[in-house]
Amino acid sequence: MASLALRINIVDQNNVKTMQFEPNMIVYDACKMIRERIGENPAQGQDYGLFLADEDPKKGLWLENSRTLDDYRLEPGDLLQYKKKLRPLRVKIMDGALKTVLVDDSDTVDRLVKVVCNRIGITNDEEFSLVVEEEEMAAAAAAATRSQHTAEKMDGEFHCLSHDRTLRAQGISENQVLLLRRQFFLTDQNVSTKDLLQLNITYAQSHDAIVDGTHPCTMEESIQLAALQCQIVLGNFDARTHRPGYIKKDLKQYLPMEYRQIKGIEKRIFQEHGKFIGMSQVNAKYRYIQLCRSLKTYGVTFFSVKGKVKGKNRLVPRLLGFTHENIMQVDERTKEVLNSWPLTTVKRWAESPNSFILDFGNSSEPYYLVQTTEGKQISQLIRRYMDIIIRKKHALDGKVPIVDDDHETTLTKDMVIPAEPTVVQLAGTSTVRAIDMQVGQMKGQEQNVHSTGFSPAEQALQTSIANSLGAADNAIRELDSPTQLPPFGNMRDAVKDLMTTLETAQTESGVVTRFRTVIGKQAAKIDEPIHGEVNRSFVEYQESMVKAAKMVAHKAQDIVGRGGTNPSELGNLARDVTTAYSELATNCRGALATADDDDIARRLKQAVQELGDTLVDFVQSAGNVQNNPTDGSAKRELSDSARQVASKVTFVLSALQAGAQGTQACINAVSAIEGIIGDLDTTIMFANAATLNPDREGACFADHREDILRTAKTLVEDTKSLVSGAAASQEELAGAAQASVSTITSLSEHVKQGATSLTSDDPEAQVLLLNGVKDVAAALGALVTATKNASGKSVQDPAMENLRACAKVMVANVSSLLKTVKSVEDEAARGARALETAIDAIQMQLTELDSSNPPSREATAEDLIRATKGVTLATAKSVAAGNSCRQDDVTAAANLGRRAVEEMLLTCKAAASTAETDDTRNRCMTAGRECTLSFRALLELVHA
Numbered sequence: 001m002a003s004l005a006l007r008i009n010i011v012d013q014n015n016v017k018t019m020q021f022e023p024n025m026i027v028y029d030a031c032k033m034i035r036e037r038i039g040e041n042p043a044q045g046q047d048y049g050l051f052l053a054d055e056d057p058k059k060g061l062w063l064e065n066s067r068t069l070d071d072y073r074l075e076p077g078d079l080l081q082y083k084k085k086l087r088p089l090r091v092k093i094m095d096g097a098l099k100t101v102l103v104d105d106s107d108t109v110d111r112l113v114k115v116v117c118n119r120i121g122i123t124n125d126e127e128f129s130l131v132v133e134e135e136e137m138a139a140a141a142a143a144a145t146r147s148q149h150t151a152e153k154m155d156g157e158f159h160c161l162s163h164d165r166t167l168r169a170q171g172i173s174e175n176q177v178l179l180l181r182r183q184f185f186l187t188d189q190n191v192s193t194k195d196l197l198q199l200n201i202t203y204a205q206s207h208d209a210i211v212d213g214t215h216p217c218t219m220e221e222s223i224q225l226a227a228l229q230c231q232i233v234l235g236n237f238d239a240r241t242h243r244p245g246y247i248k249k250d251l252k253q254y255l256p257m258e259y260r261q262i263k264g265i266e267k268r269i270f271q272e273h274g275k276f277i278g279m280s281q282v283n284a285k286y287r288y289i290q291l292c293r294s295l296k297t298y299g300v301t302f303f304s305v306k307g308k309v310k311g312k313n314r315l316v317p318r319l320l321g322f323t324h325e326n327i328m329q330v331d332e333r334t335k336e337v338l339n340s341w342p343l344t345t346v347k348r349w350a351e352s353p354n355s356f357i358l359d360f361g362n363s364s365e366p367y368y369l370v371q372t373t374e375g376k377q378i379s380q381l382i383r384r385y386m387d388i389i390i391r392k393k394h395a396l397d398g399k400v401p402i403v404d405d406d407h408e409t410t411l412t413k414d415m416v417i418p419a420e421p422t423v424v425q426l427a428g429t430s431t432v433r434a435i436d437m438q439v440g441q442m443k444g445q446e447q448n449v450h451s452t453g454f455s456p457a458e459q460a461l462q463t464s465i466a467n468s469l470g471a472a473d474n475a476i477r478e479l480d481s482p483t484q485l486p487p488f489g490n491m492r493d494a495v496k497d498l499m500t501t502l503e504t505a506q507t508e509s510g511v512v513t514r515f516r517t518v519i520g521k522q523a524a525k526i527d528e529p530i531h532g533e534v535n536r537s538f539v540e541y542q543e544s545m546v547k548a549a550k551m552v553a554h555k556a557q558d559i560v561g562r563g564g565t566n567p568s569e570l571g572n573l574a575r576d577v578t579t580a581y582s583e584l585a586t587n588c589r590g591a592l593a594t595a596d597d598d599d600i601a602r603r604l605k606q607a608v609q610e611l612g613d614t615l616v617d618f619v620q621s622a623g624n625v626q627n628n629p630t631d632g633s634a635k636r637e638l639s640d641s642a643r644q645v646a647s648k649v650t651f652v653l654s655a656l657q658a659g660a661q662g663t664q665a666c667i668n669a670v671s672a673i674e675g676i677i678g679d680l681d682t683t684i685m686f687a688n689a690a691t692l693n694p695d696r697e698g699a700c701f702a703d704h705r706e707d708i709l710r711t712a713k714t715l716v717e718d719t720k721s722l723v724s725g726a727a728a729s730q731e732e733l734a735g736a737a738q739a740s741v742s743t744i745t746s747l748s749e750h751v752k753q754g755a756t757s758l759t760s761d762d763p764e765a766q767v768l769l770l771n772g773v774k775d776v777a778a779a780l781g782a783l784v785t786a787t788k789n790a791s792g793k794s795v796q797d798p799a800m801e802n803l804r805a806c807a808k809v810m811v812a813n814v815s816s817l818l819k820t821v822k823s824v825e826d827e828a829a830r831g832a833r834a835l836e837t838a839i840d841a842i843q844m845q846l847t848e849l850d851s852s853n854p855p856s857r858e859a860t861a862e863d864l865i866r867a868t869k870g871v872t873l874a875t876a877k878s879v880a881a882g883n884s885c886r887q888d889d890v891t892a893a894a895n896l897g898r899r900a901v902e903e904m905l906l907t908c909k910a911a912a913s914t915a916e917t918d919d920t921r922n923r924c925m926t927a928g929r930e931c932t933l934s935f936r937a938l939l940e941l942v943h944a
Contacts (some may be wrong), residue, residue, distance in 0.1 A: 062106035185299030227272030351375030523612030662733025831890030
């Protein structure tokens with residue numbers, strides 16, 4: 001097969017390379033090949049992908065890892081972009097908070113909703129959708145200007161983004177703000193005052209729906225809701241202040257439009273407001289939600305339709321509403337519910353460009369037909385509701401009901417098939433002519449018909465059974481007919497070949513069966529309690545589970561990639577997946593035994609067991625591909641199953657995060673602190689290059705000194721909170737970690753501004769000051785990590801001793817920074833201060849060299865040789881500074897020596913880790929340690 005020459009634009013390097021690929025190479029391997037060619041770190045590869053651009057941004061697409069290059073009909077010379085798939089997604093929550101989340105640009109909206117909800121702590125993500133904020137505002141404005149005699153704003157007007165398409169395909173730019181909006185109401189009855197996030201979101205959306213008329217209510221109900229709104233916004237009733245006229249200008253925030261002009265309405269609101277004295281804001285919001293939930297139209301998604309009325313020949317405007325339980329027909333003007341059907345009575349439905357029909361399958365009212373241009377949206381809504389009900393049912397018992405071919409069945413919430421309703425296919429096509437149901441408007445129109453019949457898996461099973469029966473019939477016929485036998489010596493070779501083939505098939509099948517059995521048993525064992533003493537904390541189990549879950553996801557992706565290139569490796573990879581899941585399940589039992597919250601434990605157990613169920617199917621799909629490497633449908637099934645695995649892994653990680661919010665906050669804090677240190681390194685680089693200058697003239701260090709000292713003292717208090725947080729609740733630990741990050745961020749900014757004010761005329765003083773705050777940040781990172789490791793441990797645990805040691809280092813580094821701040825403007829003391837900080841920093845680097853932490857980089861022997869040259873130069877500078885005794889020379893030598901030794905030790909540890917023998921590794925580490933000790937002794941002599 002001829003190779004395919006493609007131009008690859010390496011976006012990060014602003015460089016285009018021409019590379020040769022095999023057309024049948026899968027995208028996963030093509031990306032790996034590109035990374036090897038450009039020398040990119042393999043660990044970063046998961047964030048990158050190949051993008052096929054188009055003049056129309058909506059038509060540009062990301063190439064899927066599991067598909068081949070040939071699938072995209074690429075021609076020689078075509079240009080592909082190799083770049084990061086991450087893009088910022090700006091999301092506003094209904095309570096007004098604005099979040100920015102980095103997401104995968106190639107993910108569908110359905111996946112992005114899960115990611116966003118996971119980040120902010122929402123567990124029922126399937127009930128939420130994303131709406132373009134401009135559309136939300138436009139719909140609200142349109143509702144406000146409508147006459148009260150027309151239909152109010154309906155959820156259908158928001159045009160939630162399609163869940164099965166990407167943001168790019170729907171024209172959503174990186175600058176657009178999307179609104180996270182609840183579209184489906186299945187678990188809102190579980191909202192409580194304990195979950196403030198869900199409470200605030202549900203309250204905000206309910207409030208908006210009341211005042212803009214989405215949920216019609218009587219005047220008495222409106223007054224009750226407005227009184228609760230007063231308690232939420234204004235607090236307790238005060239007769240001296242809360243009088244008629246006080247909220248007159250803001251009545252649109254309290255009442256629907258039709259009641260705002262009623263005489264005496266404010267007086268009645270305040271009368272009811274007085275009954276809520278002493279009620280907290282949280283409880284008032286909860287009561288507001290409760291009252292909204294009692295409305296007939298609560299949680300209803302409405303669509304404008306026109307339907308036929310008995311005794312009239314013309315079509316009459318109606319509102320067609322949907323909830324997870326009912327379908328209702330509502331009078332557009334009076335909002336009276338005219339008719340209602342349980343959602344579970346729907347047998348099938350169909351949409352066309354101008355109409356929509358529901359089939360209830362009974363003789364008294366077999367169908368309901370309306371005229372509408374929103375048939376597609378209605379169909380998608382029903383399908384989403386069905387899918388959510390199916391998921392929740394499956395999550396409760398994990399059982400699939402048996403459907404009897406001889407009996408007609410109706411989809412109910414108590415008996416559902418875990419698959420989407422399928423499109424009925426007649427005569428080999430998915431779009432069929434409408435059956436003549438004595439409905440003239442639909443006759444002859446093409447429509448999509450959806451049924452609650454057999455799932456694709458059941459259809460495949462029926463096909464397999466039919467094929468097997470056919471094969472059996474053929475075999476019987478062949479047995480009845482005379483057979484021409486080959487010569488005996490040949491009939492032996494044939495049998496031998498047949499036996500070999502059977503043994504191979506049995507071996508491959510046995511491997512798959514064994515792995516599936518192991519996974520199933522591990523998932524079942526989660527229910528078994530641990531016997532004996534549990535000697536690990538929830539945090540330790542959590543860390544192990546996170547590693548194992550990520551390994552499952554990583555190996556699953558490898559299986560998808562190898563399925564198209566080297567199916568023979570799938571057995572080993574399936575074994576790795578099984579091992580990782582076994583570790584996950586084992587640690588899950590320990591986590592369940594040490595979890596403080598029963599709800600968290602239940603959620604975690606469910607997530608891990610659901611992952612196990614999904615992995616059983618995934619391993620089977622991998623076995624199918626291994627047995628039939630050229631079967632395209634088997635590969636697609638494997639790819640789809642891998643997506644399910646990734647989704648279930650996300651649920652596990654979400655459950656772990658919810659169970660240890662303090663631990664997760666510590667992990668996030670360490671990541672943020674690493675970013676601060678990286679930013680300081682960049683600033684130090686500019687200072688060393690004598691290019692760090694203030695933006696305005698006249699700036700002086702004295703303008704920033706007090707801010708630095710004040711923030712440093714605050715950080716000391718945060719240190720105390722962190723240490724005590726190890727023995728406190730997860731919530732308190734999270735607060736302490738977040739506060740420390742906020743303080744170190746402010747401190748680093750104040751120090752950077754102070755260093756900048758010194759100007760590039762004094763670069764050594766700039767570097768000295770920046771190194772001081774960098775040491776503080778590094779110590780804080782170590783302290784946060786130690787706090788995380790000590791969380792939940794006893795006072796005698798070694799982790800607690802390490803925590804105390806880290807706290808001492810932290811306080812010492814803050815004190816050192818304060819001394820540096822005071823000495824910056826004192827040139828006579830600057831050299832001595834630079835030497836002291838350099839000596840302390842070198843000692844910390846020695847401690848890191850001897851620690852069990854893995855190297856932070858990769859390095860070779862040649863890299864280590866180059867790194868020692870910096871120490872040689874720093875040694876010469878230090879000797880010269882000791883001879884001259886000039887403060888500038890001493891400061892420069894201390895700064896240079898610190899930087900050179902740090903670089904040498906990092907490289908030494910990395911190079912030693914790749915040594916071929918233990919003796920070589922030990923010699924390398926010993927040489928690095930002795931060199932550092934000698935240089936530190938030299939600095940101590942200069943300081944003396």
